[in-house]
Amino acid sequence: MFPVTIEGPPSARQEPTERTFHGDTVTDEFAWLMTKDDPATIAHLEAENAWTDQATAHLEGLRETVFQEIKARTQETDLSVPSRKGDFWYYTRTEEGKQYGISCRVPAAPGDTTPPMDAEKPGEQVLLDGNVLAEGKDFFALGTFDVSPDGNWLAYSTDFDGDERFTLRVKNLVTGEVLADEVTDVFYGSAWSADNSTLFYITVDEAWRPDRVWRHTVGTNENTMILEEPDERFWVGIELTRSEKFLVIDVQSKITSEVLVIPADQPTAEPTLIAERRQGVEYSVEHHGHRFLILHNHEAEDFALSWTSVDNPGEWVEMIPHQPGIRLESVDAFARHLVVSLRKDGLTGLRVLIDGSTAAHDVEFPEPIYSVGLGGNPEYDTASVRLSYTSLVSPDSVYDMDLNTRVMTLRKQKPVLGGYRAEDYEQFREWATAEDGTRIPISIVARKGVQRDGSAPALLYGYGSYEHSIDPYFSIARLSLLDRGVVFAIAHVRGGGEMGRQWYEQGKMLTKKNTFTDFVSVAEALVRNRWTSASRLVARGGSAGGLLMGAIANLAPEAFAGILAEVPFVDPLTSILDPSLPLTVTEWEEWGNPLESAEVYEYMKSYSPYENVAKLAYPKILAVTSLNDTRVLYHEPAKWIARLRATAPDGNYLLKTEMGAGHAGPSGRYDAWKEEAFNLAWALDVMGAA
Numbered sequence: 001m002f003p004v005t006i007e008g009p010p011s012a013r014q015e016p017t018e019r020t021f022h023g024d025t026v027t028d029e030f031a032w033l034m035t036k037d038d039p040a041t042i043a044h045l046e047a048e049n050a051w052t053d054q055a056t057a058h059l060e061g062l063r064e065t066v067f068q069e070i071k072a073r074t075q076e077t078d079l080s081v082p083s084r085k086g087d088f089w090y091y092t093r094t095e096e097g098k099q100y101g102i103s104c105r106v107p108a109a110p111g112d113t114t115p116p117m118d119a120e121k122p123g124e125q126v127l128l129d130g131n132v133l134a135e136g137k138d139f140f141a142l143g144t145f146d147v148s149p150d151g152n153w154l155a156y157s158t159d160f161d162g163d164e165r166f167t168l169r170v171k172n173l174v175t176g177e178v179l180a181d182e183v184t185d186v187f188y189g190s191a192w193s194a195d196n197s198t199l200f201y202i203t204v205d206e207a208w209r210p211d212r213v214w215r216h217t218v219g220t221n222e223n224t225m226i227l228e229e230p231d232e233r234f235w236v237g238i239e240l241t242r243s244e245k246f247l248v249i250d251v252q253s254k255i256t257s258e259v260l261v262i263p264a265d266q267p268t269a270e271p272t273l274i275a276e277r278r279q280g281v282e283y284s285v286e287h288h289g290h291r292f293l294i295l296h297n298h299e300a301e302d303f304a305l306s307w308t309s310v311d312n313p314g315e316w317v318e319m320i321p322h323q324p325g326i327r328l329e330s331v332d333a334f335a336r337h338l339v340v341s342l343r344k345d346g347l348t349g350l351r352v353l354i355d356g357s358t359a360a361h362d363v364e365f366p367e368p369i370y371s372v373g374l375g376g377n378p379e380y381d382t383a384s385v386r387l388s389y390t391s392l393v394s395p396d397s398v399y400d401m402d403l404n405t406r407v408m409t410l411r412k413q414k415p416v417l418g419g420y421r422a423e424d425y426e427q428f429r430e431w432a433t434a435e436d437g438t439r440i441p442i443s444i445v446a447r448k449g450v451q452r453d454g455s456a457p458a459l460l461y462g463y464g465s466y467e468h469s470i471d472p473y474f475s476i477a478r479l480s481l482l483d484r485g486v487v488f489a490i491a492h493v494r495g496g497g498e499m500g501r502q503w504y505e506q507g508k509m510l511t512k513k514n515t516f517t518d519f520v521s522v523a524e525a526l527v528r529n530r531w532t533s534a535s536r537l538v539a540r541g542g543s544a545g546g547l548l549m550g551a552i553a554n555l556a557p558e559a560f561a562g563i564l565a566e567v568p569f570v571d572p573l574t575s576i577l578d579p580s581l582p583l584t585v586t587e588w589e590e591w592g593n594p595l596e597s598a599e600v601y602e603y604m605k606s607y608s609p610y611e612n613v614a615k616l617a618y619p620k621i622l623a624v625t626s627l628n629d630t631r632v633l634y635h636e637p638a639k640w641i642a643r644l645r646a647t648a649p650d651g652n653y654l655l656k657t658e659m660g661a662g663h664a665g666p667s668g669r670y671d672a673w674k675e676e677a678f679n680l681a682w683a684l685d686v687m688g689a690a
Helices: 039-055 057-073 501-505 513-528 544-555 572-576 584-591 598-607 635-647 669-686
Strands: 017-021 024-028 083-085 088-094 102-107 125-129 141-147 153-159 166-172 178-192 198-204 210-217 223-228 235-240 246-252 257-263 272-275 283-288 291-296 304-309 317-320 326-333 337-344 347-354 360-362 371-374 384-390 397-402 408-413 425-433 439-447 458-462 487-491 537-542 562-566 620-626 653-658
Touching (some): 057 669, 125 141, 153 178, 166 198, 178 235, 291 326, 458 513, 513 544, 537 544, 620 669
Parallel strands (some): 562 620, 620 653
Antiparallel strands (some): 166 178, 291 304, 337 347, 371 384, 384 397, 425 439
8 A cells, every 4th residue: 555645735615605794795715614514624624634744744754753852851750749738748640651640649747848759659549540531532631620628529520522611520539439420511610618518610601601600519410500690701710719718709801800709618608799890990809817808900000909808898908009010910818928929021920928017028030031930839827838930941840938938949840851951051031122112022042052143943932912921931842943953932922911911902902913013023133133034933823822823924924934823813803703603702802892893893804814815925834723622713724724725826834633632732741742743843844954
């Protein structure tokens, strides 16, 4: 048998479909690809996969080499740093040759605060083995993993299709029995009552919006809806406070919040409203003794911290006033301390406050660019907190910090096998100037010795939406680029949250184009400053970052040798015009509502990658998607590639569809490494570094 040679890329049939809004009629010749259960759609996706396989066959050896490099640098049998909760240390471990993690616990001695790090752990109890659950399945993901306050029950939910619709179950951790309780089609997250008898969970509506909170009595089929949010802009969530005194129900849209609480020892009580929703006011609630801490943006663009009485929620009393340029992101309450996570000058940070005192200090770190954040920290009455730290050259590190002495103890740094030395690499913070004069931060890492003469290949990553920041982070897979002389850079473009709330506001709605022009300005700065040249520069982004990739392809195709777009949101106007699609209505406060506003319609149409495909000299493009993705539907990149081929046929475009995965791609770690090796091999080939 010999492989069949395909003469050329598949050509999708054109079947014109019209839509008209605000007097504007648009013809979509590839709308038929939206019909997922049409055999013609599946046949086209499979034909695209076959063409991609053939077009990248010459990279098979490089893909295997990169995969083996990732595998060889990873300690396959490993464990997380155990966290203490009650009478147990909880942790996750991995075993060589197995795709998924294994969640375990061991008994903790009274007063013991040092996590057990040796491989052998007497008395280990396996709570959940992902490899057993995933046996015989093409995909596996957990939606919740929630141990009850007394440590006797485990609530967990599973997804075997990649569509993020989970089945919830309860396991008795004393007997090992999985109860007959089973709830299907639930969303992420859950929360236990203080008496361990009641479990709260979330379900979604037809548009995949989490809109209802339910109460389930363990050991029965009793499920009671306790809250339903009718406004399609809002979604709901629930959690148990660290103090285990209250259940907190969050109701929020992109720009407005409302919080209700239930005493955790009275699970059938009616929820109490903390503060009614006010358009444009966001707030979150954390319980701390006699008060609820409220992090909010009322007359405080970068947020302030206040409190209100637990017994009679009402007036907000200021604790940390608003300070422009210092974005307060969250507050974590412990019995005698508060820890505020913040962002300043493009970097994350932590501020510790001692209860009952005005004393506060910001935790200092030695590197010029880094990322820091709190870990899980399940214990309320504690004098130390777990934090995570990383940079472009420092592998993920776990510290325990004494809240009184400020001493930090390194518990573990992620092992990188094969002789990795941080001192062999250099990281830099540089700035680009945008079209309107705004300075855009860039994080850069390269192996020492890389020449800044414009000859080096480079990969530029970007996102720029939802106030989500792409902070400097370490990646084992990235070493396969750096060790081949590739420069890696992150463009911290507007629309993200790197430089505070204003940074986000300047890259959304009717200022969204700033995200795209910022990225192009960063690419031009990298070339101007001799980090690379346009002929050796590949851009990469996923999801909303995939929208960025599609936009810059139309905006500045000459600035890039290649574009890697993962689960790309490249047909945003079509999706945001359809309220029946998952997430659409909740997205209107991010992008605008083109159904009601002709101005928003015209603005979105002017930057939508799919709408603006033209006869241009596009760089090489690889679009990667998943058939079961609920967030960015597969047909967006499928239509995009089809239109690129039809409109600019001289280009080199590839589409790769995972036929059994969701938004995050393959679920097993080895499968994910192979997927990353595929992407990196393509990028290396395009930038001439293969």
